[in-house]
Amino acid sequence: MAAVLAILLPIAFLILNQVVWASTKVGIIEYITCMINPTAPACPPDLPKPTWQKPSETAILSTPAPTQSPSQAEGLQYDVDISRLKDECGRGKFESCDDLAIMYYRGRNISRDYSQAAIYFRKACDGGMRYSCFNLGSMYEDGFGVERDYNIALRYYERFCEQGYPTGCQYRNRLKDRMRQL
Numbered sequence: 001m002a003a004v005l006a007i008l009l010p011i012a013f014l015i016l017n018q019v020v021w022a023s024t025k026v027g028i029i030e031y032i033t034c035m036i037n038p039t040a041p042a043c044p045p046d047l048p049k050p051t052w053q054k055p056s057e058t059a060i061l062s063t064p065a066p067t068q069s070p071s072q073a074e075g076l077q078y079d080v081d082i083s084r085l086k087d088e089c090g091r092g093k094f095e096s097c098d099d100l101a102i103m104y105y106r107g108r109n110i111s112r113d114y115s116q117a118a119i120y121f122r123k124a125c126d127g128g129m130r131y132s133c134f135n136l137g138s139m140y141e142d143g144f145g146v147e148r149d150y151n152i153a154l155r156y157y158e159r160f161c162e163q164g165y166p167t168g169c170q171y172r173n174r175l176k177d178r179m180r181q182l
Contacts, residue, residue, distance in 0.1 A: 114145025
């Protein structure tokens, strides 16, 4: 019985992940996280709200009406205090820097601004937020919000790799190969 479960559980997880991805465009882990804490800045505004919450407890605001001007439509999608996050980031709470970077990168709760995202990813990375190092490396590799610079991207991928994350090592190696071909 244990052997059957050991085989079926990973398969069930993969199938569930595909079903959730197909309907929400987020992975199962992000979906579960957003169901537990819908006010998390990285949660998409169109995720279905959990049924156990009262409507007054949900922090996600409705999407802007089509009659709104473009500047109004770029307004708040979440009930998040941007000035509080900026203040916390300035005081060394690097999780807030990471949250701000993601919000600027995705254009959630704030106008999309890749250069601001890069600034906050850099602060978060320097503060030990390892995934911010990876994200910043990707931005330098692609030239989003910063001037494309493979050498800087390589350094950020290396930082992520040194912290024990194989994905960073893979991206580092792939970029090294790419640089040799140029």
